[in-house]
Amino acid sequence: MKQFSEHLQNAINSGESKVNKNSLHRIAQALYGGFFIGLAFVFYVTVTTGTKEAHWGMIHLVGGLVFSLGLILVVLFGMELFTSTVLTAVACIHGRVSLSRTLKCWVEVYVGNAVGALILVALVTGAGVNLVAGGEWGINVIGISLHKLHHTWSQAFFLGVLCNIMVCLGVWLAYIAKDTGTKAMLIILPVALFVATGFEHSIANMFMLPLGLVFKEVIPTDVLLAHGYTAEVLESLNIGHVISANLIPVTLGNIVGGAFFVGLGLLGTEKLSGARDPKEVPAAESAPVNTAVSAK
DSSP states (O other), X not given: OHHHHHHHHHHHHHHHHHHTSOHHHHHHHHHHHHHHHHHHHHHHHHHHXXXXXXXXXXXXXXXXXXXXXXXHXXXXXXXXXXXXXXXXXXXXXXXXXXXXXXXXXXXHXXXXXXXXXXXXXXXXXHTXXXXXXXXXXXXXXXXXXXXXXXXXXXXXXXXXXXXHHHHHHHHHHHHHOOSHHHHHHHHHHHHHHHHHHTXXXXXXXXXXXXXXXXXXXXXXXXXXXXXXXXXXXXXXXXXXXXXXXXXXXXXXXXXXXIIIXXXXXXXXXXXXXXXXXXXXXXXXXXXXXXXXXXXX
């Protein structure tokens, strides 16, 4: 229990540090956070392209494993990612940072992640990556994007909750690890679980769905029709629907999963144990914050 209290203290200190960071620094790191998660989705699309006849579970497992590169890069480079930034709720509930500053932090990271993801969309489109594997790469993006838009609002919300439970558990494991290699290894399976099962990550979707919107216009109509993507089928792939049917419910779900189920939930287990409140632990007694994670 003492060990868990130390990890909780690290999480509180990390949250305080993240919220008190200056805005330009935070946004710059968030740009890279969104960019790195987008790169992970590029990797995912590549390994799942041309696998229609393969075993569904194994292909999605491989896709989940390679997608974990995104969170590994974010954590090890100390960048900002909205889905893990919501863990700052722990520092907020302890009075270490104000609610207004915490929400400002969340908004800046969210916007920065979105810009970083969209920069990668432009690069991938400009590079003609949709033509990889005889054009199957781009068609795979269309299929993934449409799949993300077929959920009901409530399904998207709960898929977002489940996703960020796993993301934040992975980040919490990184608080526990002492060395870089162990941090990377501990992150892999939580991320692989949420990706392989199809849980929804708001920042990943900020890359994939805009990429689908672009490819819908870039890929020739005859190629789309050859894969069954008629105008009627592609009708749901529009900006308004992307925002209302996916990004809004998934973002809200990510907040609930990370801030409440993981952050405040784990804090609650500590409270029930009767252990000393982390906010009462003098700074000299608290474990040092791991800089690679606290900056994330």
